[in-house]
Amino acid sequence: xxxxxxxxxxxxxxxxxxxxxxxxxxxxxxxxxxxxxxxxxxxxxxxxxxxxxxxxxxxxxxxxxxxxxxxxxxxxxxxxxxxxxxxxxxxxxxxxxxxxxxxxxxxxxxxxxxxxxxxxxxxxxxxxxxxxxxxxxxxxxxxxxxxxxxxxxxxxxxxxxxxxxxxxxxxxxxxxxxxxxxxxxxxxxxxxxxxxxxxxxxxxxxxxxxxxxxxxxxxxxxxxxxxxxxxxxxxxxxxxxxxxxxxxxxxxxxxxxxxxx
Ligand code: FE
Ligand code: FE
Ligand code: ZN
Numbered sequence: 001x002x003x004x005x006x007x008x009x010x011x012x013x014x015x016x017x018x019x020x021x022x023x024x025x026x027x028x029x030x031x032x033x034x035x036x037x038x039x040x041x042x043x044x045x046x047x048x049x050x051x052x053x054x055x056x057x058x059x060x061x062x063x064x065x066x067x068x069x070x071x072x073x074x075x076x077x078x079x080x081x082x083x084x085x086x087x088x089x090x091x092x093x094x095x096x097x098x099x100x101x102x103x104x105x106x107x108x109x110x111x112x113x114x115x116x117x118x119x120x121x122x123x124x125x126x127x128x129x130x131x132x133x134x135x136x137x138x139x140x141x142x143x144x145x146x147x148x149x150x151x152x153x154x155x156x157x158x159x160x161x162x163x164x165x166x167x168x169x170x171x172x173x174x175x176x177x178x179x180x181x182x183x184x185x186x187x188x189x190x191x192x193x194x195x196x197x198x199x200x201x202x203x204x205x206x207x208x209x210x211x212x213x214x215x216x217x218x219x220x221x222x223x224x225x226x227x228x229x230x231x232x233x234x235x236x237x238x239x240x241x242x243x244x245x246x247x248x249x250x251x252x253x254x255x256x257x258x259x260x261x
Contacts, residue, residue, distance in 0.1 A: 002039045008249035009256070014049040014089070014195075014238040017076045021055050025075065033082045047236045049124075049158070049193055050080060052090035059093040059106035059135060066106065069093070074114040077121060084120035087193055089158045091126050092136040092145065103135045108148045115151040123151075124158040124192055129166035129208035137167040137206070139185040146190065157190045160240075161226060162197035162211070165218055168204040172222050179231055194237045196223060196255070212241045213251045224258045233259075 005013040018025035039045075056069035073090070080088055095103025115123065125145060130137020135145075146155050159182070165171055169178045182188060198216030200209035214220035226232055239251055 002036050002043070002045055004245065005045060006043050008245055009252045010248075011044055012046045012049070012236040012238065014051055014240070016053065017050045017079065017088075018053055018072070020051070020053050023053075025079065028079055028082055030082070037083065047193070048083060048086040049236065049238055050076065050086065050088045052076060052088065054091070056090075057093040057096075058090065058110040059095050059098070059103040061096040061098050066110075070110050070113055073110055077114050077116070077119065077123070080121040081119065086121055087124050087156070087158070088121050089124040089126050089193065091128060092134075092141070094133045095135055096133055100135060100141065103133075104141065104144055104148070107135065107145050111145070111155070112150045115149075115154060119151070119154060122154050122156050122192060124156045126158045126195070127160055127164050127167065129163040130168070130206045131166075131208045137163075139169075139182055143186045146186070155190070156192035157186060158193040158195060159191060160195035160197060161218060161222070162195070162199040162216075162240075163208060165199055165203060166201060166205055166208055170203060171226065172203070172218055175222070175225050175229060179229070188231060191232075191235065194226065194232060194235050195240050196226070196237050197240050198223075210241055212243060212247065213239070213254065220254075220258075223255065227255060227258065228260050 001015055056072045057065050058069045060066040060069060092107050125142050128134045128136035135141050142157060149155055171178050198211035198213055198218045200211045200216055201207040202217050213223055239248055
C-alpha cells in the first residue's frame with residue numbers, strides 16, 4: 001500500500017483494515033510492518049487513516065449485528081497499535097428504529113468497550129450524509145458521542161465533503177460559516193482529517209453518492225477553497241472518489257496544482 005501511494009503521488013493514504021464488507025482480517029506480519037514503517041519514514045508518508053468496514057453497525061439493534069461490530073472494532077484497534085499514532089475512522093452507524101438517543105448510547109458503549117488505556121490511535125467519527133437513520137449527519141450528534149465517551153481524549157472527527165454537503169452544511173457557498181458551526185458545536189481542535197469527495201446529488205439530498213473531484217455538485221472551486229483554507233490546509237486529505245489508481249494519480253496532481261504554498 002505504501003509503495004502504491006508513493007507511485008501515484010500521495011503522501012498519505014486510507015486503507016481498509018479488512019474486507020470492507022466485513023469478515024476476518026489477515027494476520028499481521030510484524031516484519032512487513034517494520035518494512036512499511038521504514039519505507040514510510042524514508043518517503044515522508046504521513047498519517048495513515050484506517051477505515052472500519054462499511055458493514056459494521058456500532059449501534060445496531062440486533063444483538064448479533066452489534067456484537068460483530070464490537071468484535072471488529074476491538075480487533076482493529078488492537079491491530080492499529082502495530083503502527084502507533086495513526087487514525088481509525090468509522091461510521092457512527094444507523095439506529096434503525098431505536099431512535100437517535102438509543103443509537104448514541106450504543107455507539108458510546110461500543111467505543112468504551114473497544115478503546116483502552118494507553119492506546120496510541122486516535123479514533124475518528126466520520127460526518128455522515130444523514131441517509132435513512134444514520135447517526136452523524138448532525139454535528140450535535142457527533143459532539144454528544146464525544147462528550148459521553150470514556151476515552152474522550154482519543155477521539156476526533158473526519159469531515160467528508162460529500163457527506164456534509166448532502167447533510168445540509170453548505171460548504172459550497174459558506175465554508176467559513178460551516179467551519180464556525182463545527183467549531184461552536186464540536187470544536188475545530190477535534191477535526192483531524194478530511195475526506196475529499198464530490199457529490200452526485202444536490203445540496204441536502206441525504207443520499208451519499210460520491211463523485212470525482214470537480215465532477216459533481218461541489219465543483220472544483222469548493223475543493224480549492226477546502227484545501228487552501230487556513231483552518232484546514234495542514235490536515236491530511238483522503239480521496240474516496242469513484243476511481244482507479246490512474247484516476248487518483250490525476251486527482252492528486254490536480255489538487256496539488258491548486259494548492260497555494
Ligand atoms: Fe467512510
Ligand atoms: Fe468518507
Ligand atoms: Zn460516503
